[in-house]
Amino acid sequence: xxSKPNVARLFSCFAxxxxxxxxxxxxxxxxxxxxxxxxxxxxxxxxxxQGRLVSAxxxxxxxxxxxxxxxxxxxxxxxxxxxxxxxxxxxxxxFASGQLYLPQDARIYAEGELALNGExxxxxxxxxxxxxxxxxxxxxxxxxxxxxxxxxxxxxxKGQSIDTLSELSEIFDGNQYKEAEFEFDLKDSxxxxxxxxxxxxxxxxxxxxxxxxxxxxxxxxxxxxxxxKTMCGKILExxxxxxxxxELADVYSMxxxxxxxxxxxxxxxxxxxxxxxITVGKLLGNAVNITPGExxxxxxxxxxxxELPLYKQEVLDFLRGPLEERKVHLMKKGNLYxxxxxxxxxxxxxxxxxxxxxxAGSKCRCSEAEKIRYLSKISGPFLERIDIVSxxxxxxxxxxxxxxxxxxxxxxxEYRKIxxxxxxxxxxxxxxxxxxxxxxxxxxxxxxxVTEKAVKFASELxxxxxxxxxxxxxxxxxxxxxxxxxxxxxxxxxxISEAAQFRMRGV
Amino acid sequence: MFLNNADSRFEDLFxxxxxxxxxxxxxxLRDLKxxxxxxxxxxxxxxxxxxxxxxxxxKIRPETQLxxxxxxxxxxxxxxxxxxxxxxxxxxxxxxVSVQDKFYPYNWKNLSGMPQVFYCxxxxxxxxxxxxxxxxxxxxxxxxxxxxxxxxDQICKELGNKGVTIVSGMAYGIDRQAHxxxxxxxxxxxxxxxxxxxxxxxPKNKDIYDQISRNxxxxxxxxxxxxxxxxxxxxxxxxxxxxxxxxxxxxxxxVSGTLHTASFAANQGKEVFVLPNNxxxxxxxxxxxxxxxxxxxxxxxxxxxxxxxxxxxYKRMALGCPGEVFFQDDKEDFEGQNDIEIxxxxxKVKPEVISDEQWKILIRDALSLKPLxxxxxxxxxxxxxxxxxxxxxxLELNGTVCQEKGKYxxxxx
Numbered sequence: 065x066x067s068k069p070n071v072a073r074l075f076s077c078f079a080x081x082x083x084x085x086x087x088x089x090x091x092x093x094x095x096x097x098x099x100x101x102x103x104x105x106x107x108x109x110x111x112x113x114q115g116r117l118v119s120a121x122x123x124x125x126x127x128x129x130x131x132x133x134x135x136x137x138x139x140x141x142x143x144x145x146x147x148x149x150x151x152x153x154x155x156x157x158x159f160a161s162g163q164l165y166l167p168q169d170a171r172i173y174a175e176g177e178l179a180l181n182g183e184x185x186x187x188x189x190x191x192x193x194x195x196x197x198x199x200x201x202x203x204x205x206x207x208x209x210x211x212x213x214x215x216x217x218x219x220x221x222k223g224q225s226i227d228t229l230s231e232l233s234e235i236f237d238g239n240q241y242k243e244a245e246f247e248f249d250l251k252d253s254x255x256x257x258x259x260x261x262x263x264x265x266x267x268x269x270x271x272x273x274x275x276x277x278x279x280x281x282x283x284x285x286x287x288x289x290x291x292x293k294t295m296c297g298k299i300l301e302x303x304x305x306x307x308x309x310x311e312l313a314d315v316y317s318m319x320x321x322x323x324x325x326x327x328x329x330x331x332x333x334x335x336x337x338x339x340x341x342i343t344v345g346k347l348l349g350n351a352v353n354i355t356p357g358e359x360x361x362x363x364x365x366x367x368x369x370x371e372l373p374l375y376k377q378e379v380l381d382f383l384r385g386p387l388e389e390r391k392v393h394l395m396k397k398g399n400l401y402x403x404x405x406x407x408x409x410x411x412x413x414x415x416x417x418x419x420x421x422x423x424a425g426s427k428c429r430c431s432e433a434e435k436i437r438y439l440s441k442i443s444g445p446f447l448e449r450i451d452i453v454s455x456x457x458x459x460x461x462x463x464x465x466x467x468x469x470x471x472x473x474x475x476x477x478e479y480r481k482i483x484x485x486x487x488x489x490x491x492x493x494x495x496x497x498x499x500x501x502x503x504x505x506x507x508x509x510x511x512x513x514v515t516e517k518a519v520k521f522a523s524e525l526x527x528x529x530x531x532x533x534x535x536x537x538x539x540x541x542x543x544x545x546x547x548x549x550x551x552x553x554x555x556x557x558x559x560i561s562e563a564a565q566f567r568m569r570g571v
Numbered sequence: 572m573f574l575n576n577a578d579s580r581f582e583d584l585f586x587x588x589x590x591x592x593x594x595x596x597x598x599x600l601r602d603l604k605x606x607x608x609x610x611x612x613x614x615x616x617x618x619x620x621x622x623x624x625x626x627x628x629x630k631i632r633p634e635t636q637l638x639x640x641x642x643x644x645x646x647x648x649x650x651x652x653x654x655x656x657x658x659x660x661x662x663x664x665x666x667x668v669s670v671q672d673k674f675y676p677y678n679w680k681n682l683s684g685m686p687q688v689f690y691c692x693x694x695x696x697x698x699x700x701x702x703x704x705x706x707x708x709x710x711x712x713x714x715x716x717x718x719x720x721x722x723x724d725q726i727c728k729e730l731g732n733k734g735v736t737i738v739s740g741m742a743y744g745i746d747r748q749a750h751x752x753x754x755x756x757x758x759x760x761x762x763x764x765x766x767x768x769x770x771x772x773x774p775k776n777k778d779i780y781d782q783i784s785r786n787x788x789x790x791x792x793x794x795x796x797x798x799x800x801x802x803x804x805x806x807x808x809x810x811x812x813x814x815x816x817x818x819x820x821x822x823x824x825x826v827s828g829t830l831h832t833a834s835f836a837a838n839q840g841k842e843v844f845v846l847p848n849n850x851x852x853x854x855x856x857x858x859x860x861x862x863x864x865x866x867x868x869x870x871x872x873x874x875x876x877x878x879x880x881x882x883x884x885y886k887r888m889a890l891g892c893p894g895e896v897f898f899q900d901d902k903e904d905f906e907g908q909n910d911i912e913i914x915x916x917x918x919k920v921k922p923e924v925i926s927d928e929q930w931k932i933l934i935r936d937a938l939s940l941k942p943l944x945x946x947x948x949x950x951x952x953x954x955x956x957x958x959x960x961x962x963x964x965x966l967e968l969n970g971t972v973c974q975e976k977g978k979y980x981x982x983x984x
Contacts, residue, residue: 267949267956286977415977422944422977455944455977528968546957561964562957565945 072159072166074152075173077197078144079189081354081394081401082317084196087137089149091156094132102153104137107145116147116178117154124182124229129161143397145353148187151176151207154229164236171202173223176209182229186325188355190215191317197221205241207232214325217248218316251330257302258295261475264459269296272454272566274479277303278486279545280501282387282409282449284372284442284568287456289419293412297335297368300410303479304366305487306331310497311364314404318356318363334365336407340374344382349403351394359392360403372411373441380446383409387449390502406502411450413442422455443568448534451501451542453568486548500545508537512544514555521557531567539563574666574695577657582613583667583688584660587794588652589615593642602635611671612687618646659795663769664784665692677702677886682813682839686792690768693788697736697759701814702886704758704940705879706736708811708836710829711745711821711846712854719822719855722846722869723748726819729872731756734939735879738763738815740807741776741783745821750779750787760787763814765807766799767791790814805831812836816882819869820845823857830857833866842878844869880940884951922953930954931962935971935981942980 074089100114118128135153137144152174159166166172175193176184190212197206198221206223208216213225222243224235235241263270269285276283277300285293307315315334319326336358338347349357359367369375386392390406415421416435420428430438447453490499494511498504503511509519522543526536543559552559577584589595603609608629614620624631624639642649660667668675670687676698679685707730711719727737727749737753739746741762753760762783766772768791771780783789792810793803808828812818812835820843823829833843845866848855862868869875930952937943937951948959963979966972972979 265950266946268945268960271956271960457944457946525964525968530964530967550957558961561961561968564964564967565960 070160072156074156074159075171075203076149076152076175077173077193078146078148079192079196080145080396080399081356082192082403083401084193085139085142086196086200087139087144087149089152089156090136090138091153091160092132092134092136093129093157093160094134096132098130098132100133100135102135102137104140105143106137106149107143109145109147110137110149113147113150113153113178116150116180117157119180120154120178120182120229121157123180126158126163126229127161129157129163133157146187146189147177148175148193150178151184151209154178155207155232158232164232166236167204170204172205172207173197173200173203174205174207176207176212176226178229184209184226184228186211186215188321188324189317190325191219191313191320194221195219195313195317205235206243207235211325213246214248214327214329215316215320217246218313218329220313221246249328251328257476258298259474259476260299260303260479262295263292263299266292266456266459268565269454269456272452273300273303274482274549275542275545275566276300276408276410276452277479277483278500278549279451279490279541280406280408280499281451281542281545282411282501283452283454284411284413284447284450285454285456286413286415286422286568287419288421288423288458289414291456291458293456294370296412297337297366297410299476300366300408301333301335302476303483304333304408305480305484307333307364315364318361318403321355322361334362335368336362336365337368337370340371340376342369342375342379344379347379347382347386348392349394351396354394354396354401356403357392359386359405359407362407363404365407367407367409369409369411372413373438374413375441377441380441384446384449388505408501409450411442415439415455422457447568448532448538450568451538452566454566482549485551486545489548500541500548503541505537508540512540512555513547513553514540514544518543518555518557518560522560525560525564530564535567539567542566574668574691575661575664576666577660580667580669581653581657582616583669584653584656584794585616585649586612587656587688588649589642591794591797592649592652593638593645595638595642599635599638602632606631613669613671615642618643621646656794656796659767659769660690663692663795665690665768665795666695668695674698676814678706678814678816679810685810685813689790689792690795691788691790692768693784694759694786695788697761697788700734700759701736701738701761703883703936704734704736705883706738706758706761706815707875707879708738708815708818708832709745709749709821710739710808710811710818710823710832711858712823712827712829713742713744713746714854715744715748715822716848716852716854718848719745719846720748723821724752726869726872726875727752728756730875731758731760733872733876733941734758735876736761738811740764740811741772741779741789743773743776747776747779749821750783754779754782754786761814762787762789763807763811764789764791764799765793765803767793767795767797769795770797770799772799804828808832809835812839812841815841817842817844817875817878819843819875820858820861820866822846822848822855823861824854825856825860827857830861833861841882842867844875844878876941883940927962927965930958931966931971934959934962934966938972938979938981942975942978944978948979 071090071092076089077084077086102111121128155174158164177187179185186209194216208223208225210225210227222245224242260270272283285296287293312331338358347357347359349355349360386405387409392403392405394401416428416430416438418428418430494503522539531539542563543555546559546562547555621639621643625643668689668691709727723745731737731753734757736758737749738761739749741764750760750762760783768789771777808831812832818833818836820829820833836843843866845858845861846869933952945959949956972981
């Protein structure tokens with residue numbers, strides 16, 4: 065015998081960006097001429113639900129009750145959007161009208177969009193929402209659309225998924241609610257990366273990539289056309305360790321927001337390629353419906369900026385903030401939404417207009433003024449955010465041949481082992497997921513174990529014009545990573561001197 | 572380093588006397604060596620051995636036996652001649668260098684037909700500096716045009732200041748200009764004479780002879796006191812080509828000894844640079860012909876430095892086999908250069924024993940010829956990048972090295 069409460073209460077949530085707001089949905093049915101109103105600052109996508117509900121009920125054998133139907137979604141002061149409230153609203157109506165049995169004091173979480181034929185469909189942002197829902201211990205029933213399974217699996221969500229509205233009667237009237245974990249399809253890690261041994265004779269760049277990966281440092285490669293700069297993106301990907309489970313959830317949730325549910329997942333780190341035509345908007349994301357841009361999509365991975373000196377000035381100026389803070393912010397109607405964007409920034413570019421400045425035998429035909437103008441865009445404040453700068457030269461003929469002849473793939477694996485060890489050392493030292501490059505700003509001397517002597521040495525270098533005050537802490541960070549690679553407990557002057565070679569000085 | 576060792580080198584002097592005054596030939600010597608009668612030329616001075624050969628105790632060709640008999644007949648005379656050489660050498664400060672010596676020039680060691688014994692006067696450490704920094708032969712007409720003379724002056728000065736040694740033959744014209752322009756530079760100058768090292772030829776060049784014997788080095792294949800005969804000159808040209816890493820032909824007529832030097836150099840696998848000149852100018856025809864045959868066009872000192880740097884780099888790489896090359900270590904006047912060659916050899920064999928200071932010396936030395944980028948320094952020093960970068964920062968900090976356009980160069984302060 066179904067109890068017939070005056071008001072049915074359900075739980076759901078909505079997410080703007082990565083911020084999840086828990087909501088309570090209350091449905092009340094009062095006798096009278098049939099009306100349908102949804103209150104609580106809902107946009108038209110929610111208010112339109114009436115049509116979907118009526119049709120879906122009809123398709124699955126339920127009926128829309130006659131009377132004043134009022135649906136309140138709280139917190140009522142926040143603007144809400146999204147069709148994910150369809151399912152909780154439907155459940156509320158069914159409970160309130162007595163068509164389904166509401167177990168005593170049950171707390172029910174539901175989300176999903178309804179199709180006219182009663183099917184339940186996924187809505188964007190599922191991974192983010194489910195991750196937050198899973199943290200709530202007071203929910204008795206958790207019902208999500210079947211097409212959100214992958215997101216639920218990645219988020220570690222436990223609950224039941226349904227395909228159509230008719231399955232609800234089995235769950236509530238048949239009392240067949242089964243909470244289960246969700247599985248997702250994990251593709252094998254792609255081992256088809258480029259081996260670092262392809263960088264023959266470019267010792268500095270090889271070392272730079274290793275340090276960058278080991279400490280999550282931003283890196284800038286300047287070199288002639290054809291020297292293998294673009295290749296370095298692939299190489300860097302190959303020497304980074306695979307994503308951890310938590311990181312996979314972060315990466316997946318961003319992708320899910322943009323592309324919807326993905327059928328296959330893997331532990332590869334994301335690499336986002338951007339070119340000179342990129343705009344601030346694309347990098348930042350969409351501020352209307354709060355979807356992530358390239359920077360948020362590159363979280364835990366690599367943002368590969370090709371031909372950096374050709375970027376628009378405003379883009380370069382904008383990049384400075386997120387590189388420092390490792391977050392991007394979107395503003396919508398007075399609210400600030402943030403996405404994590406902790407990536408390795410890998411910039412490449414020609415050192416001058418013709419690109420041949422570093423080549424042997426002065427082939428460059430640019431005048432001094434031209435050279436200065438070309439690089440002035442990325443020098444100064446932007447460069448302060450880059451930890452490592454390396455030059456590249458075109459590959460010599462004999463080296464080129466051996467790159468294609470030796471198919472040796474082991475070097476990158478060895479590098480990856482070193483990187484993994486360095487990450488472990490950094491995690492042990494700082495606690496949490498911090499690395500030398502992502503450790504928050506501030507006085508890092510103690511936490512990075514820099515010896516007194518090394519600090520003195522670094523300030524001496526700074527006085528001689530090797531780097532600026534901000535460069536000073538960058539140097540200490542890079543030196544810390546070098547010490548980790550060398551398995552040294554403290555940062556000494558030796559590491560500082562090596563780190564200093566990766567700063568760019570003048571043009 | 573100053574050599575005055577004629578007193579203790581009587582066998583070498585005796586050998587020179589034999590080669591110059593009897594009909595003894597290299598063929599005879601080779602026959603003796605191949606039949607294991609003697610192990611090196613110095614044993615020619617052993618009278619007992621010679622007697623045994625003359626008596627037919629060894630199985631050798633009859634002509635060789637005959638020649639040894641003749642040598643034995645004039646043995647006393649030859650000793651007198653050798654004694655005379657010794658006196659002249661001692662009174663003129665002339666040193667004797669043998670192929671058995673560790674400090675025999677490295678470039679000659681790798682070529683066949685280079686002298687077993689040669690004589691020198693002046694600062695012998697130039698030979699070592701030359702091996703390390705490269706040397707260039709500058710040859711040309713005895714009556715050059717003003718253009719060729721001007722170019723010689725400019726290029727020799729530039730190369731000399733970069734540390735490249737200029738080698739020439741102390742003749743009139745281009746040779747003279749080359750010596751004058753380079754004698755007071757960092758690279759220094761070496762003159763290879765056709766006659767004895769004490770024999771100033773042409774006599775009017777006494778002024779530069781004096782300068783070179785003070786600040787440079789004079790080398791001769793001929794024993795002291797020997798007059799420069801006409802037939803000695805081609806051999807002298809071969810020595811010049813052999814001693815250097817590349818050859819610059821500043822001006823050459825269509826029939827000229829300069830062309831000999833160039834073809835010797837080409838045959839030894841060394842690059843020949845030719846100063847381009849007017850095609851209607853008779854005295855430059857030979858040089859232009861060389862260009863037609865594939866010589867390199869001399870556009871400035873930069874081309875030459877690239878070529879020399881390559882040669883020097885290969886040479887340094889060849890030093891991988893220990894014991895093959897030895898360098899003198901007593902060059903007080905070369906600041907920071909002490910023991911450098913020994914360090915270099917050690918670096919190849921036992922890199923772990925080299926201290927940072929010593930590595931820095933090697934890096935500075937590598938940079939002394941031309942600016943290099945960090946990757947190239949890694950190749951030359953065979954050090955991993957992290958080591959090189961650390962040393963470079965320290966060198967930059969004390970101002971010895973500066974970085975521009977991604978390359979490191981010496982600041983010369």
